[in-house]
Amino acid sequence: GDSVTQMEGPVTLSEEAFLTINCTYTATGYPSLFWYVQYPGEGLQLLLKATKADDKGSNKGFEATYRKETTSFHLEKGSVQVSDSAVYFCALKAGSYQLTFGKGTKLSVIP
Amino acid sequence: GAVVSQHPSRVICKSGTSVKIECRSLDFQATTMFWYRQFPKKSLMLMATSNEGSKATYEQGVEKDKFLINHASLTLSTLTVTSAHPEDSSFYICSARGGSGGQETQYFGPGTRLLVL
Numbered sequence: 001g002d003s004v005t006q007m008e009g010p011v012t013l014s015e016e017a018f019l020t021i022n023c024t025y026t027a028t029g030y031p032s033l034f035w036y037v038q039y040p041g042e043g044l045q046l047l048l049k050a051t052k053a054d055d056k057g058s059n060k061g062f063e064a065t066y067r068k069e070t071t072s073f074h075l076e077k078g079s080v081q082v083s084d085s086a087v088y089f090c091a092l093k094a095g096s097y098q099l100t101f102g103k104g105t106k107l108s109v110i111p
Numbered sequence: 112g113a114v115v116s117q118h119p120s121r122v123i124c125k126s127g128t129s130v131k132i133e134c135r136s137l138d139f140q141a142t143t144m145f146w147y148r149q150f151p152k153k154s155l156m157l158m159a160t161s162n163e164g165s166k167a168t169y170e171q172g173v174e175k176d177k178f179l180i181n182h183a184s185l186t187l188s189t190l191t192v193t194s195a196h197p198e199d200s201s202f203y204i205c206s207a208r209g210g211s212g213g214q215e216t217q218y219f220g221p222g223t224r225l226l227v228l
Contacts, residue, residue: 004154036219043115043204044219089155098145099217101154 002027006090006102013080013109021075021105023064023090031094033057033066033073038087038104047075047088080109114138115207117220124195125228132190132223134205140185141207145217146178149202161188195227 006023013019025031032051036044048057053068062077073090090102114137124130134144143162147155159175161167161182169175177199179191188207192199204222 008152038219041221043117043221044206046216098157098160099155103152103154 002031002092002094002100004090004092004100004102006088006105008103008105009087010106010108013107015082015109015111016079017109019075019077019080019084019107021088021090021107023073023075023102025071025073025090025092027071027092027094027100029094030068031092033064034091034093034099035062035064035073035075036089036091036101038089040086044089080107082109082111085109115141115205115218115220117203117205117223119223120221121224121226123226123228126196127194130192130195130225132192132203132205132225134188134190134207134220136186136207136209136218139207139209139218141188141209142185143208144182144188145206145208146180146188146190147204147206149204149222155204158190192225195225197227200225200227 003026034049035047037047038044048059050057050066056065064073064075085108087104087106089104091099093099116135118133146158149155158173159167159169159180161180163182163185167180182188202222205220206217208217
């Protein structure tokens, strides 16, 4: 079945550091890929998405590129801020309307 | 952006009692709502999908008689955990899908922390 594997956290970075959160997937067909973010006390919010190979999703300085050859969708940001502290979920949707999530990676950014 | 609310945000109950969790889409109509369960350090597990006015579709392994879902209107879905036991303690998250014409987006509520003593 479909599955998403993302790096385990927590990840702690200093402000302005470079961020990478790895995500790989297994799916039949050609899934759409997503990154969701959950800030403390809030619901999951769509951060970015890509619907086909080589697409790059971007939002709020975050980027992720759909790599079909490596079945990956790694999340990157060049310079993190304290306000980026949250839990990040990688997810895929293949065919059906159901989202399949990774376990989430907690990011803490310290001043 | 669209907002989905959940109530209560946190609930503690005694074993054997039933607990109802509400999920509302505040500024859009949601024909489909989803209920997820999240264990510590685990991914979100889809429990069931409900469409307004019809019975919910439960995922394999989820007891429909234990987790009663009602989607009575386009803005409200409820999850009732019946005869709760300590193993039902978890974080429950609802999600509502809005939009149309292939542009549907799934919006998530903030979650409800259930602790069964």
